[in-house]
Amino acid sequence: MADDFNIKDLSLEELYQQMGDDLYDGYQEEVVEGVEEALSRGITPYHVLTDGLVAGMDIVGQDFRDGILFVPEVLMAANAMKAGMAVLRPLLAETGAPIIGKMIIGTVKGDIHDIGKNLVAMMMEGAGFEVINLGINNDADKFMAAYNEHKPEIIGMSALLTTTMPYMKIVIDRLKSEGIRKDVIVMVGGAPLNEAFAEAIEADAYCRDAAVAVQTAKKLIAIKRGEGTRV
Numbered sequence: 001m002a003d004d005f006n007i008k009d010l011s012l013e014e015l016y017q018q019m020g021d022d023l024y025d026g027y028q029e030e031v032v033e034g035v036e037e038a039l040s041r042g043i044t045p046y047h048v049l050t051d052g053l054v055a056g057m058d059i060v061g062q063d064f065r066d067g068i069l070f071v072p073e074v075l076m077a078a079n080a081m082k083a084g085m086a087v088l089r090p091l092l093a094e095t096g097a098p099i100i101g102k103m104i105i106g107t108v109k110g111d112i113h114d115i116g117k118n119l120v121a122m123m124m125e126g127a128g129f130e131v132i133n134l135g136i137n138n139d140a141d142k143f144m145a146a147y148n149e150h151k152p153e154i155i156g157m158s159a160l161l162t163t164t165m166p167y168m169k170i171v172i173d174r175l176k177s178e179g180i181r182k183d184v185i186v187m188v189g190g191a192p193l194n195e196a197f198a199e200a201i202e203a204d205a206y207c208r209d210a211a212v213a214v215q216t217a218k219k220l221i222a223i224k225r226g227e228g229t230r231v
């Protein structure tokens with residue numbers, strides 16, 4: 001961030017714009033500063049996340065797609081995004097809500113995108129779920145091992161590439177062959193997915209974003225426990 005102005009003088013809209021610019025430029029410290037400034041104005045962590053950070057990352061995504069940004073710059077932006085998310089994570093998690101379920105979540109084999117998956121994990125924690133985050137590049141063995149160790153009600157999978165999304169079906173087929181498919185709720189998400197894909201691979205739900213993931217998890221857990229569909 002340039003030294004010739006004070007972020008405290010910016011309107012909220014200008015502050016978000018500045019955060020987006022800093023994210024785009026991969027300026028970690030400045031992104032953190034922007035997040036802290038927005039929080040100090042009483043903006044909720046959720047809104048700082050979605051209106052500040054995620055909105056900024058959308059621009060990075062568009063320019064990556066259009067060949068304006070390349071992998072090194074996008075990686076720097078991703079790291080700046082993570083620095084901002086690190087400030088928000090404890091705040092999103094500290095709702096004091098009782099644990100309402102357990103989830104394991106990971107990005108599938110061949111895929112190293114983890115920002116969206118981490119965001120889902122953060123929001124689920126904030127909603128009262130215990131979340132075991134398996135990280136990136138998880139094959140079916142890793143999902144199975146984590147399932148056997150933690151016995152979660154929900155398995156969440158993330159994929160950001162059209163080439164890696166089919167791997168979700170391999171994990172689901174493995175759950176079937178191990179005889180545990182009916183015991184666990186499978187939720188999937190990631191930018192290239194949609195409802196039809198989730199249905200085709202026999203996942204229980206496609207989640208467009210982190211907020212939908214939370215709502216869907218609550219709903220499906222309630223149904224699984226025979227508590228009806230109201231959440």
Ligand code: B1M
Pocket residue numbers: 054057058060061062064065066071072074075078105110111112113114115116117119120155156157158159160161162163187188189190191192207208209210211213
């Ligand atoms: Co990559 N990349 N990338 N990338 N990258 C995309 C995905 C791409 C769409 C960019 C583009 O061309 N416009 C494109 C994929 C094209 C395609 O498959 N059709 C692409 C490509 C091609 C690649 C490489 C192949 C580039 C190369 O090497 N030539 C390479 C692949 C590496 C690999 O995985 N093997 C690559 C690498 C990278 C970086 C390492 C530089 C970096 C990742 C850093 C990181 O994650 N730590 C990166 C990034 C940052 C992106 C973009 C720009 C942004 C992704 C992101 O973080 N979005 C992305 C463009 C885009 O998506 N518009 C792109 C923000 C995040 C909050 O959103 O992840 O969608 P998202 O998550 C959302 C929802 O999707 C949903 O909720 C989240 C929060 O609301 N959701 C879930 C996600 N997971 C969920 C799981 C759930 C539920 C909901 O479980 C229940």
